[in-house]
Each structure stands twice: as C-alpha cells, then as structure tokens.
Amino acid sequence: MALEIERKFLATPAVLPLCRSGTLLVQGYLYTDACNTLRVRRAGDRAFLTWKGPKSGATREEIECEVPLQMGEELLADVPPGQRVHKTRYRVDHAGASWxxxxxxxxxxxxxxxxxxxxxxxxxxxxxxxxxxxxTTDARYRNSRLAKGAMLDRLAA
Known part of the structure; x- marks a missing residue:
C-alpha cells in the first residue's frame, strides 16, 4: 500500500506571481468517515478515483487510479455541485523541492x-x-471538509 507523506500550509497571495501554468481540478467526495475518504477528481482531461486511509501526523495510506474520463464525470455528477471543490493546482519550485x-x-x-x-x-x-x-493536522483544511463548506465562516470573516 502506498503512503502519502505531506505537509500543508496556508499560503499568502505573494505566491501568485510564481503560479504560471496550472491544472483545473474539480473533486467530489463519494464517501468520508473518521478514517476513510473516497474521492473522484477531474484534472484537466483526466479523471482519478482515490481512497485515503486514516491520517497519522503527516502520513496516510493512499491508493489512486486513473479511470476513464466519462466514468469520472458520471461519478462527479453524483456529488451535489455545492459540495465539489474547484481549484487550480500549480507547481512551484523552491529550494530544490516542488510544491x-x-x-x-x-x-x-x-x-x-x-x-x-x-x-x-x-x-x-x-x-x-x-x-x-x-x-497539516488541522482537519478543517482537508479537502473533504472544504467540500462541505466547513471553512466558509472563516473566509467570510
């Protein structure tokens, strides 16, 4: 089983000039509980189905597989529009690492x-x-929570 080890940070708008060519991501959550997440993601003209297991610190088990775009679109259609995450992902290099x-x-x-x-x-x-x-360990910033509007109050402030 693959392990995902990542750290997550709030970023400031100062990063935006470094964000050049990005990929539009639309993702919906087909199932979430305290330990598991099943996500469908459209990334440009590709689609992926991802299972993520329980998180321990910055580590969690993850299985991701590409699925036909039509299947991804059909799965996304089962997620109410207001519960999908829309974002553009950019790769930004810093000190020899890719963010x-x-x-x-x-x-x-x-x-x-x-x-x-x-x-x-x-x-x-x-x-x-x-x-x-x-x-990283603040569950409010998990995309599955963001899809449910968990951060809207913070953004309105």
Whole structure:
C-alpha cells in the first residue's frame, strides 16, 4: 500500500506571481468517515478515483487510479455541485523541492493552500516566504471538509 507523506500550509497571495501554468481540478467526495475518504477528481482531461486511509501526523495510506474520463464525470455528477471543490493546482519550485499550490475558486475563493510531499515525516523542508501557518493536522483544511463548506465562516470573516 502506498503512503502519502505531506505537509500543508496556508499560503499568502505573494505566491501568485510564481503560479504560471496550472491544472483545473474539480473533486467530489463519494464517501468520508473518521478514517476513510473516497474521492473522484477531474484534472484537466483526466479523471482519478482515490481512497485515503486514516491520517497519522503527516502520513496516510493512499491508493489512486486513473479511470476513464466519462466514468469520472458520471461519478462527479453524483456529488451535489455545492459540495465539489474547484481549484487550480500549480507547481512551484523552491529550494530544490516542488510544491503544489492550490488556488481555490467559488465559495472558497481567496483560500490558497501549499502542500509538499516528502519521503519521510522528519525530512527537512525549507519553507518559502509565501507560506504561513502549517495546517497539516488541522482537519478543517482537508479537502473533504472544504467540500462541505466547513471553512466558509472563516473566509467570510
């Protein structure tokens, strides 16, 4: 089973000039509970089905497989439009590492998250000046929660 080890941070708009060519992601959550998440994602003209297991620190089990685009679209159609996450993902390099920077749209507009995948949890990561507070263990910033509108109050403030 594959392990995903990543840290997640709030990012500031200072990263936006570094965000050049991005991919529009639309994702919906077919099932979530305290331990499991089943997600469908359209990434440009591709679609993926992903299962993520329980999180421990920055680590969780993950299985992802590409599915035909039509199947992905049909699965996304089962998720109410207001419970989908729309964001553009950019790759931004910093200090020899590649960061995923997600710029959210719609009701979550204004939210920018930056993630970095690591080989191990204790790996040193040089933080760019455009990252703010770490939210790796803050469940409110999980995309499955964001899809349910969990952060709308924060963004309205």
């Amino acid at each position: 995923d920077v997600d710029v959210f749209e719609g009701a979550l507009g204004g939210l920018i998250l930056a993630e970095i995948e690591m080989a191990r949890e204790d790996q040193y990561v040089a933080l760019p000046r455009w990252v703010g507070r770490e939210v």
